[in-house]
Structure formats: structure tokens, C-alpha cells
Amino acid sequence: MCMSISKHEYALVPLNIPTHKNRHIDIVRQAFTPPGAPKMAEDLPDKHKAMVPWIYDLGLWIFTLCLDIFFRQVYPRGAWRVPKNAPVIIVAGPHNNQFVDSLVLMRILKSYANRRVSFLIAEKSMKEPYIGTMAGAMGALPVARGMDKAKAGKGTIYLPNPDDDPTLIYGEGTDFTVPDFMEGGSIILPKAGKEAPATQTIAEIVGPTELRLKNPLKTQGAIDQLTSSKDGKRGSTFKVAPHIDQSKMFDAVFHELLSGGCVGIFPEGGSHDRPNLLPLKPGAAIMALGLLARDPNCGLTIIPCGMNYFHAHKFRSRAVIEFGHPVAVHPDQIEAYKQGGNEKRNAVGSLLETIHTALAAVTQLSPDHETLQLIQASRRLYSSANKKMPLSLVIEFNRRLLQGYSQYQNDPRVVQVKKSVLEYNRRLLALGIKDHQIEWGNLKERPWGLTLITLFSRVIELLLLSIGTLPGLLLFWPVFVISKIISVKKQRKALAASEVKLQGRDIVSTWKILVAMGLAPALYVYYTVIMTAWLYHNRHAGYYSDYLPWWMHARTYIPDFVPLWLFSAFFFGLMIVVTFAALRIGEIGMDVLKSLPPLLVALNPRSASTLQRLRARRQALSVQITDLINKLGPEVFPDFDPERIAEDTSRTDAFESRLKSMPPSRPESRGSRHADSPGVGLFGHSTSFQPLSTLDHKDSLTEVNKKIRDAMQERGQERGRERRQSLINDHDDEDSD
Known part of the structure; x- marks a missing residue:
């Protein structure tokens, strides 16, 4: 299941609705929608009607049997963070399994929070005879996506002046005045290498061969596409997607949430098989801010959920589904959203950045598969990780190594280790064995x-x-x-x-x-x-x-x-x-x-010596990686502890979102923002990045040192509270660490 929502100017109607514990559905029916919008569940279109509980439960039971067959293990972590009786938006990613992601979350939420969830699903999926019927009965909310209606554009487009006027687009052999092009629609460029295709909103149709984008293109690859020439033609081919009115979809979402329901959304806008997050669509932020603008006391909770799979497409694979700390919306963001215009854009953008940070804290985001393989190999080779670890700790370990690698990837020591690890992996592949099997054919210990x-x-x-x-x-x-x-x-x-x-x-x-x-x-x-x-x-x-x-x-x-x-x-x-x-x-x-290949390799006289040399190389590489991590860890994280691999326990509150002005353009896409986002240490605790004050005299430095000491003392107290709380949770929650 997937969704994609463009920014939509939506009328705000002040409401006086009691909190979710005392709210009655009749109050919602009378008061929450703007004029002309559906006001009662019976008046909503058939595709927006509420789920049928007994069909939901029966279908979920059947799907659970199938999930138990397909997956060897699905480990839920932090499911106790999901409220049992309040409006909730579950923001999940990466979306690596088309419909399976939704089924896994539905099962976990029903088992651990006793909640039924309505997922946003692409409208084209609702047209599937089997899938659409079941999804509709199970409360899915269809979303019309512009990308599903995209058409190939005629001619080519290019940037005539990328430096001084990066939003102006010229066309050759185009006609931008035809109905396919509209203000609010999108221009989609072809995929460049492994980068996601660049997409930007049309702000103005100037003429048949000239239009203006709402914002400049964000990636260098997209700019190169529109400034290059090939076969005598400037620029690039393209697709055009129409602007979609999402008012009915928002009506259905607000109705579900104001009734105390649970809505699930995959903010990337579609499923994919990349090891990182795609740029997030603003729909999740618009839902949260739109609801809170109508009823600030509704008790809305935004929960990030990381979908972490081990070979997601393979039969009998494993998964760790991690629910993170909630995202708190600041009142200033709600007020800015009500004002509309640029203030609304700032509110949506700043909340979306916080949601991205929250998702990055519960997922293992890698720029590419090669980097992810490097991190996984380093985890296995690190000396403190030789013992068997639970799945949840494997994900946590990978996540922290990725965060450390993102900062030191250009360090000569890291570059050398990366080269050695990749060479070691190639030799394992040549022998046809895995890293964990290298000791199985040890003839010194086994004659x-x-x-x-x-x-x-x-x-x-x-x-x-x-x-x-x-x-x-x-x-x-x-x-x-x-x-x-x-x-x-x-x-x-x-x-x-x-x-x-x-x-x-x-x-x-x-x-x-x-x-x-x-x-x-x-x-x-x-x-x-x-x-x-x-x-x-x-x-x-x-x-x-x-x-x-x-x-x-x-x-x-x-x-x-x-x-x-x-x-x-x-x-x-x-x-x-x-x-x-x-x-x-x-x-x-x-x-x-x-388990047979390493035994065959050990018994083969021509490969046994190679296996022995590879085993010795592994031991040396393990020492090298362990020393490097132990040296770099304290430089980044003051509380680095090489003797302990544990989860982050310093953050006990929500991810606090703050209103800030969003720049009109970015040098990089949001998909790469996780490299600079706040995170947890390799083996220590989380470190949040705050703007540094200007130190202009000695008193300023003294004040900063005092704040650091106070913060460290407060963090120590929080650790103690967390440990005491974990002892209580151990009796009630199997997800507790």
C-alpha cells in the first residue's frame, strides 16, 4: 500500500469538539467538514466508507497465517508506544514490500495495541478486482496519485539559464498550453543512474514553449539532464503529471482521526527496493497539521515506524518492525498552517523534516547496497559483535555504524578498511561460502x-x-x-x-x-x-x-x-x-x-589452503576494524563504550518539531538528508545537534560549560528513570529491552 499527496490548500473550519475520550460520532457528523464536503459517513463515497470490523478481523486472521508461512520471524519493537484510545497517524518507511508492509503493521497493531488501522492506498490498486474489494472492506482510504496518471511529454525541455533563473524551463517541440499541463501539476524527469527521478511542481504556464517551476530542481543530476545536449537536441525528455484535488481523501482521513481512529501512511509515495528513504511527500504533515488546526485538543499522536527487513523478497525471511518515539507538533506550526501561504509551507516543511528524522532513528538508511553490505560485514567482524545477537540489536548496531560511516567515509583509514572488507567479501563469494561459515571447515579444530x-x-x-x-x-x-x-x-x-x-x-x-x-x-x-x-x-x-x-x-x-x-x-x-x-x-x-559448501571446500586439497589463508585474513581484518571503531567512536560520541552494545536510552520524550523557514531550494534531495540528521552513537547514546551560540567572550564560554554540565546531569537522571521504567515494562511488554 502506498500513497502520494501533493500540497493542497484546504479550507480551515474552527471546531469545538471535546477530547477523544468524550467525543461522540454524532458530533463529528455535525461539525467537522467545510461546506459542500461530506458530513456523515453514509454520505461519503463508497470507496471512503468505514471498514467492516468482522471482515477486517477475518481477513487479518487469514493474512496472519500467510505471513507466518512467508516470514520466519517478525520481531515487533516498541509497539507499546502506540496509544490504545486516541487518534494516531502511523508514518512507516522504507516501503520495501508493496502490500506486505501494510499487512505486517495491521497484524502488529491488532495484537499489541488492539487497534484496527486504515491505510492510504493508491487508487489504481483499488481497481484490482481482488485487492480493491478486500482493501475497501478493510478500511483502506484510496488516494489518486499524479504519478499514476503521468504521460510522456512531447518534445524536450531544458534550462536556458540555470544559474540566474533556475526555475525557468524552455521547450523544443512542446506545447505547454494543452490540457495535460496545468498549474499545480508536475514535471517528471527520467531516472538518472540510481538516483530517484527529479520531480517539480509547475507554478506558471508562460507559453507553448515556456513555463516556470515552483522551486528549482534539487539534484545536480537533474540539472545536468536539463543542461546537456544529445543528438543535436538540448535538454531531456520528460513526463507530465496532472494536479490532483485531494479534498475528498482529506475528508475521509479527518473523519477517521476525529472518530479516534488510526490511519497508516507510507510518506514516500510508493514502494521501492532501495536501501534508503525516498523524498517524503508532504501528505503526512498536512494531515497532522490540518487535524490539529481543527481540534488542537484531539490528542493526535504521530508514531514513526521503521520497516527493517532481511531479504524482504525471499521466502522465510526475517523482519524487525520498530515503533519510535512520537513526533510532537509545536503550536507555532499549527498557527502558521492556519495562516496559509508561505507560512503554511514553512509549517508543513519543518514538520516533514522532523518526521524524516524520526524515521531515520528507527531504520537503517544506506545510500546504496554496497555501503549496506560494507556495514553488515563490519558488524560481523567487530570483536564485540561475535556473539549471537537478537534481530533488534542487529538493526540497532547497523544503524549506528551507518551513522558513524556517514561522517568518516572520506577518512583514509575508513577508505582502506572499506577496500579490505570488499576484497574479503569477493574472496568469500569466489569460494561459495558465507562469513559465518568460515570456521565450519577449520581443519585445525576439526580433523x-x-x-x-x-x-x-x-x-x-x-x-x-x-x-x-x-x-x-x-x-x-x-x-x-x-x-x-x-x-x-x-x-x-x-x-x-x-x-x-x-x-x-x-x-x-x-x-x-x-x-x-x-x-x-x-x-x-x-x-x-x-x-x-x-x-x-x-x-x-x-x-x-x-x-x-x-x-x-x-x-x-x-x-x-x-x-x-x-x-x-x-x-x-x-x-x-x-x-x-x-x-x-x-x-x-x-x-x-x-552448511555443505564450507565442508566441501575444507576437504578439497586445492581450496583448503585458500580457506586457511582467508580465515587468517579475517582475524587480521577483525582486529583492524575493532581498533578503528574504538578509536573513532570516542571522537564522535563522548559516551562511547566498546564493551557494551545497547540501544539508545537517552531520549525519553518525543521528537520535538519546531517551526522554521524552509529555503526555496536545496542542493540535495531529502533522500540524502539522513546523513546529517541527529542520531545515536555507535555504541553510546543519542546526540542531538543544536545551533551553536557565538562565543564572543569568556562569560559565554563559561555559560556554555555550565549548560553542558547541567545537560549531562539531566541525562544521567533520565537514564536512571529509563532503567527503572524498563524493569516495570519487562513484566508487561515483551518488546522491552
């Missing part, structure tokens, strides 16, 4: 004969497991094959239509689950009907059965006193059991199969 015996025992174990998996594989291979074919087809289609996807893996798991949900029960019914008909034939057509061998007679196994309906129910349940057994046995078999 050659014992290694050979281990290999034979695991091969025999694999054969036995294969026999156990064979019945399920023979019966249900159509599900595996068809789900693979359809998911690959959908992957290619989505990749061709998207400008932000790298390989289209974000939709693979979604379609595997959807196809299995529809095809597996149909296959169960098919086999049940065949076996029931065969039993009926044996009982009522004995003459023809005499020509069959005894072991093919159904009556040999099923006594005559067993009714057909009971046999059908039993056989249908048996098919489900066989499926789960095959999946579980197959999972164990795959683990055994993955």
Missing part, C-alpha cells in the same frame, strides 16, 4: 576425518528431509511454480513502469503471498473433491473396483461407517498439515544444504 564424517551425516540428513518434503512438493508444486511465474511477471511490469525501483523486488513477496492465498485453497478443494469422489465410487461401484489391485481400493483405508462429509473435512485438513510440514521440513533441509 579431516571428522569433517568427512560430518559431511556424510549431513548428506544423509538432507536425503531424509528430502523424503519428508517430497509429498508436499509433489502435491503443491503448482502453487510454487505459478506464484513464482506471476511474481516475476509483476516484477518486470512494475520495474518498467517505475522510475524509482532498482530491481522491482518490492512487489515479489506481495504477489507470492496473494497467489498462494488464492491458489492453495483451490488446490486443497480440488484434491479433496477427487479423493471424495474416489471413495464414493469404491463404495457404490464395486464391480469396476474388482479390476483394481487391493491397495488402490479406498475402502481398504476408509471404513464404510465413516460418512463422506467427515472424510472430506479430514482430508482437507490433512492437505493443510502436509503443506505446513513440507514447508517446515524444507526449511530445515535448506539450512542443512547451506
Whole structure:
């Protein structure tokens, strides 16, 4: 599920509505919408009507079974932060699994907060016969996205004067006066390398070959596209997307929230398979500020949620879903939003930056996959991380290493370590083994004969497991094959239509689950009907059965006193059991199969010596990485502790948002802002960046030192309170650290 909302000038209507605990739905029906907008749930369009609770719960139960099959483990962290009885906006990212992200959050919120959530979903997804029907009954709120209606523009566009007038766009072979172009619409450039495609709003249509953008383009790649020449043509091809009126969608969202409901949103605007966040759309900030402008006492809570997956598109993968500290909206932002114009823009932009910071605190954001692989390898090689860590701590460790790397990536020591780690990974790939398997074939600790015996025992174990998996594989291979074919087809289609996807893996798991949900029960019914008909034939057509061998007679196994309906129910349940057994046995078999390569490498005389040298290289690299982290850590984080790897406990309050003036343009996109955002130390606690005062005399320095001492004392007290509170939470919350 995904959404994309453009900034929308929305009329403000003052309301006098009691707090959420005493609010009645009739009050909302009477007072909260502007003239001409729907005022009652019955008056809303069908696609905006409220969810059907029993369908929601039944559908969620079915989806939960599918999620338990697809994922090996889904670990919720911090779910206790979600209020149980107040309006809530869940802001989730990165959106790496098309519909699965929503299903995972729905399950966690129902289990840990007993809340049903209405997600914003792209309107084009609602047109899918199966998905749209289920999503509508489960309370999804459709959003029309301009990008879904984008069309290829005629001709090319270019920047005639990028330095002095960066918002002026000229066209060659264009006609900007046709209906496809409109003020408030968007110009979309092609994807440049691995960067997300540049998009900017049209502010004014000057003429057939001239228009003006609302803001300058933000990335250097986009500017290069519009200032280059190719084949005698200046500039670049482009797409144009219309302006979408989102008033009805906002009506539905405000109605849900003012009723004390929960709304989920993926602010990136669409699913993708990148290791970082796409630039956030302003919809989440507009929702929060619009609601608080109408009812400042409604009790709204904005909760950031990090969707952290380990191989999100693969079967039996793992995930850590982390709910962060809430985002607090400042009253000045609400007042500025009410004023409209540039003040409203500042309010939306400043709140959106805080939301981005909050999301960065619960996700592991990497500029590219190579950097993420580097960080993961460094985590494994760091000496204090050799012991087995829970999934939540793995995510926390990766996040802090990424934050440290973003600051020191150009340091010669870090550059050298990066080169060594990447070379080490290449050698592992050449041998066909993983880092954690490098000790499995250690002939010094495990003699050659014992290694050979281990290999034979695991091969025999694999054969036995294969026999156990064979019945399920023979019966249900159509599900595996068809789900693979359809998911690959959908992957290619989505990749061709998207400008932000790298390989289209974000939709693979979604379609595997959807196809299995529809095809597996149909296959169960098919086999049940065949076996029931065969039993009926044996009982009522004995003459023809005499020509069959005894072991093919159904009556040999099923006594005559067993009714057909009971046999059908039993056989249908048996098919489900066989499926789960095959999946579980197959999972164990795959683990055994993955353990064979290092044993084969150790027994091969030509590769055994290479493995020994690689093991020695790993030990030296581990010492190098450990020393480097221990040296750089204290330079960045004063409370760095190499003996302890723990979560950030210094922040006990919300992410405080502040109103500030937003610059008209930025040298970089929001997608790269996380490198400079506040964060937590490698192994210490969080450090928030505040503007530094000008030190013009000794008294100023004394005052600063006093503030630092007071802040350190206050932080120590907060740590003590947090530890005491965690002891209490340990009895009530399994997510407590």
C-alpha cells in the first residue's frame, strides 16, 4: 500500500469538539467538514466508507497465517508506544514490500495495541478486482496519485539559464498550453543512474514553449539532464503529471482521526527496493497539521515506524518492525498552517523534516547496497559483535555504524578498511561460502576425518528431509511454480513502469503471498473433491473396483461407517498439515544444504589452503576494524563504550518539531538528508545537534560549560528513570529491552 499527496490548500473550519475520550460520532457528523464536503459517513463515497470490523478481523486472521508461512520471524519493537484510545497517524518507511508492509503493521497493531488501522492506498490498486474489494472492506482510504496518471511529454525541455533563473524551463517541440499541463501539476524527469527521478511542481504556464517551476530542481543530476545536449537536441525528455484535488481523501482521513481512529501512511509515495528513504511527500504533515488546526485538543499522536527487513523478497525471511518515539507538533506550526501561504509551507516543511528524522532513528538508511553490505560485514567482524545477537540489536548496531560511516567515509583509514572488507567479501563469494561459515571447515579444530564424517551425516540428513518434503512438493508444486511465474511477471511490469525501483523486488513477496492465498485453497478443494469422489465410487461401484489391485481400493483405508462429509473435512485438513510440514521440513533441509559448501571446500586439497589463508585474513581484518571503531567512536560520541552494545536510552520524550523557514531550494534531495540528521552513537547514546551560540567572550564560554554540565546531569537522571521504567515494562511488554 502506498500513497502520494501533493500540497493542497484546504479550507480551515474552527471546531469545538471535546477530547477523544468524550467525543461522540454524532458530533463529528455535525461539525467537522467545510461546506459542500461530506458530513456523515453514509454520505461519503463508497470507496471512503468505514471498514467492516468482522471482515477486517477475518481477513487479518487469514493474512496472519500467510505471513507466518512467508516470514520466519517478525520481531515487533516498541509497539507499546502506540496509544490504545486516541487518534494516531502511523508514518512507516522504507516501503520495501508493496502490500506486505501494510499487512505486517495491521497484524502488529491488532495484537499489541488492539487497534484496527486504515491505510492510504493508491487508487489504481483499488481497481484490482481482488485487492480493491478486500482493501475497501478493510478500511483502506484510496488516494489518486499524479504519478499514476503521468504521460510522456512531447518534445524536450531544458534550462536556458540555470544559474540566474533556475526555475525557468524552455521547450523544443512542446506545447505547454494543452490540457495535460496545468498549474499545480508536475514535471517528471527520467531516472538518472540510481538516483530517484527529479520531480517539480509547475507554478506558471508562460507559453507553448515556456513555463516556470515552483522551486528549482534539487539534484545536480537533474540539472545536468536539463543542461546537456544529445543528438543535436538540448535538454531531456520528460513526463507530465496532472494536479490532483485531494479534498475528498482529506475528508475521509479527518473523519477517521476525529472518530479516534488510526490511519497508516507510507510518506514516500510508493514502494521501492532501495536501501534508503525516498523524498517524503508532504501528505503526512498536512494531515497532522490540518487535524490539529481543527481540534488542537484531539490528542493526535504521530508514531514513526521503521520497516527493517532481511531479504524482504525471499521466502522465510526475517523482519524487525520498530515503533519510535512520537513526533510532537509545536503550536507555532499549527498557527502558521492556519495562516496559509508561505507560512503554511514553512509549517508543513519543518514538520516533514522532523518526521524524516524520526524515521531515520528507527531504520537503517544506506545510500546504496554496497555501503549496506560494507556495514553488515563490519558488524560481523567487530570483536564485540561475535556473539549471537537478537534481530533488534542487529538493526540497532547497523544503524549506528551507518551513522558513524556517514561522517568518516572520506577518512583514509575508513577508505582502506572499506577496500579490505570488499576484497574479503569477493574472496568469500569466489569460494561459495558465507562469513559465518568460515570456521565450519577449520581443519585445525576439526580433523579431516571428522569433517568427512560430518559431511556424510549431513548428506544423509538432507536425503531424509528430502523424503519428508517430497509429498508436499509433489502435491503443491503448482502453487510454487505459478506464484513464482506471476511474481516475476509483476516484477518486470512494475520495474518498467517505475522510475524509482532498482530491481522491482518490492512487489515479489506481495504477489507470492496473494497467489498462494488464492491458489492453495483451490488446490486443497480440488484434491479433496477427487479423493471424495474416489471413495464414493469404491463404495457404490464395486464391480469396476474388482479390476483394481487391493491397495488402490479406498475402502481398504476408509471404513464404510465413516460418512463422506467427515472424510472430506479430514482430508482437507490433512492437505493443510502436509503443506505446513513440507514447508517446515524444507526449511530445515535448506539450512542443512547451506552448511555443505564450507565442508566441501575444507576437504578439497586445492581450496583448503585458500580457506586457511582467508580465515587468517579475517582475524587480521577483525582486529583492524575493532581498533578503528574504538578509536573513532570516542571522537564522535563522548559516551562511547566498546564493551557494551545497547540501544539508545537517552531520549525519553518525543521528537520535538519546531517551526522554521524552509529555503526555496536545496542542493540535495531529502533522500540524502539522513546523513546529517541527529542520531545515536555507535555504541553510546543519542546526540542531538543544536545551533551553536557565538562565543564572543569568556562569560559565554563559561555559560556554555555550565549548560553542558547541567545537560549531562539531566541525562544521567533520565537514564536512571529509563532503567527503572524498563524493569516495570519487562513484566508487561515483551518488546522491552
